[in-house]
Amino acid sequence: MQRRQIENEINELKQDFRLRTIKTNNNELLNFSSNDYLGILKDEKIFEEFYSNLNFEEYKLSSASSRLIDGSYSIVMSLENEVERIYKKPCLVYNSGFDANSSLIETFFNKESLIITDRLNHASIYDGCINSGAKILRYNHLDTVALERLLEKYSNEYKDILVVTESVYSMDGDIADIEAIVKLKERYSFQLMLDEAHSYGVYGYGIAYNKNLVKDIDFLVIPLGKGGASIGAYVICDEIYKQYLINKSRKFIYSTALPPINNLWNLYILKNMLKFSKKIENMEKLVKFSLNELKRLEIETSSNSHIISIIIGENNATTKLSEVLKQKGYLAYSIKEPTVPKNTARLRISLTANMDEAELKTFFLILKEEISKVKVI
Secondary structure, X not given: OOHHHHHHHHHHHHHOXXXXXXXXXXXXXXXXXXXXXXXXXXXXXXXXXXXXXXXXXXXXXXXXXXXXHHHOOHHHHHHHHHHHHHHOOOEEEEOOHHHHHHHHHHHHOOOOOEEEEEOOOOHHHHHHHHHHXXXXXXXXXXXXXXXXXXXXXXXXXXXXXXXXXXXXXXXXOOEOOHHHHHHHHHHOOOEEEEEOOOOOEOOEOOHHHHOOOXXXXXXXXXXXXXXXXXXXXXXXXXHHHXXXXXXXXXXXXXXXXXXXXXXXXXXXXXXXXXXXXXXXXXXXXXXXXXXXXXXXXXXXXXXXXXXXXXXXXXXXHHHHHHHHHHHOOEEOOEEOOOOOOOOOEEEEEXXXXXXXXXXXXXXXXXXXXXXXXXXXX
């Protein structure tokens, strides 16, 4: 791409209020854009406990190698064993949820495959779909009836079919009916992949685990950068699939492994998940309170989780609303296309377990007032 083309695209993004920039925010703002859903990163007691008994080996800040050379140190092996103990299936640790999602799809599926994906699945999933070369079909968001129609039409044509969904969707805050999709597996021959990026932590070990569905899911991906308060991802699958990934997944083979300190933290979070029950219970109360407040204030949302999506529509209006809220002490980023469909620009409000009802009530009142001003403009 020539420099002039790049300059033209940058100018177009500016004019359409879609230019992304990197900035540091004031820590004093009440943060509604954090994915630290359980508030772990602000809990000093947790970190005091974690750091109190570390030795030199565990403090290391680099693995200095890929997993297949010298990067499979004892801590990451212990982590994978603990995941397997909990989920009753083998685990392979990846460096990120993006790598895990894209790598799974592009490693196992090819031009002979059919991938049926929820229309609003994450970019990492779509990258994997494109890289695989498979035929890609999208069904309407959360519409299991539409999914079944596609399965009816194509199940005899393709022997190799993958259905991909997330559990909690990050831009709409709604939840897929995983049980209904699992039931479709009883009637149609396909493999199922589930991304639990936004449910791990908030729902303990995840929605699939809570509903006893792990055994029915061929590829369960648990990214750790949200409720897990960390980095990396668990790929939970049968042993034969794990062995194939170790031998064929380019993002696994050719990446320097996560540092020991990161995976020790991942292991700590995993082992202590049940101790976070009060945080999880408080989150449930905050979600219920928030959805009731929004309904009372007649602020529309389709969300039914800790992620609350308030669609404004127009890019400029959404950006201005976000800026006004920031001036009033609230960090609530505006989300625009291509992350969400055109003309559905929105505020994405993330609840965290360390918030309280009083501050939420005040925020929603201010939000209501500022939305009315934006709508008038």
